[in-house]
Amino acid sequence: MMDEKQLESFIGLMKKTLLSELVLGSIDPADPIRVDETPQGWKLLGAGNYAGVFTHRDYSDIAVKVYAPGREGWESECEVYKRIGSHPAYSMCYHAGEHNGHYYLILKRLKGKTLYQCIIDGVVIPEKVIQDIDEALDYARSRGLHPHDVHGKNVMVKDGRGIVLDISDFLKEEPCTMWEDLKKAYNKIYMPFLSKKAIPVPEWVLNGVRKGYRWMRNSSVIGRSS
Numbered sequence: 001m002m003d004e005k006q007l008e009s010f011i012g013l014m015k016k017t018l019l020s021e022l023v024l025g026s027i028d029p030a031d032p033i034r035v036d037e038t039p040q041g042w043k044l045l046g047a048g049n050y051a052g053v054f055t056h057r058d059y060s061d062i063a064v065k066v067y068a069p070g071r072e073g074w075e076s077e078c079e080v081y082k083r084i085g086s087h088p089a090y091s092m093c094y095h096a097g098e099h100n101g102h103y104y105l106i107l108k109r110l111k112g113k114t115l116y117q118c119i120i121d122g123v124v125i126p127e128k129v130i131q132d133i134d135e136a137l138d139y140a141r142s143r144g145l146h147p148h149d150v151h152g153k154n155v156m157v158k159d160g161r162g163i164v165l166d167i168s169d170f171l172k173e174e175p176c177t178m179w180e181d182l183k184k185a186y187n188k189i190y191m192p193f194l195s196k197k198a199i200p201v202p203e204w205v206l207n208g209v210r211k212g213y214r215w216m217r218n219s220s221v222i223g224r225s226s
Contacts, residue, residue: 089136112158122200132162
């Protein structure tokens with residue numbers, strides 16, 4: 001947990017070195033943003049459809065999420081973190097604001113390995129991880145949120161416990177079955193064949209499974225609507 005003095009110091013550093021020099025590209029809302037330049041001292045942790053996430057070498061436990069120009073979602077994500085509050089399976093928002101046209105959130109950095117990467121690396125995923133995430137999603141629902149877009153790249157394992165990485169879409173009310181579908185795959189495929197002796201699975205195999213899953217989901221949606 002950051003104290004007030006540390007937070008003030010970090011905000012000053014962020015405004016001076018990150019937000020004054022950062023260049024984010026936003027061409028197509030359907031595609032991930034492009035980070036054209038990352039200022040010295042900062043490291044890009046990842047880029048999604050709305051924002052880039054960065055950390056500074058002197059503040060390794062803090063992450064800054066910066067929304068690209070024209071991308072929506074900052075206000076919604078602020079509200080989600082307000083409702084979540086403090087919970088061991090989620091990050092925490094220390095501060096949110098705007099500077100030089102950049103809307104940002106300062107977050108507790110989550111460290112671990114995504115379930116997707118565990119499969120690729122052949123790292124065992126304990127049942128406790130699945131239970132932790134189930135409980136975390138139930139907690140979110142109790143706070144008036146709607147867990148959405150919870151999949152293998154958005155949940156992590158840290159010291160044998162489950163962590164939910166991205167909650168930016170938790171205000172969306174439309175149904176999302178991604179987590180339930182992942183649990184079915186975990187119980188029917190992972191547990192019988194990989195839980196005792198996990199072996200690395202090539203990423204091209206997982207990409208094939210992911211594409212097949214998307215095709216089946218889209219087909220079922222079309223079938224229901226016709």
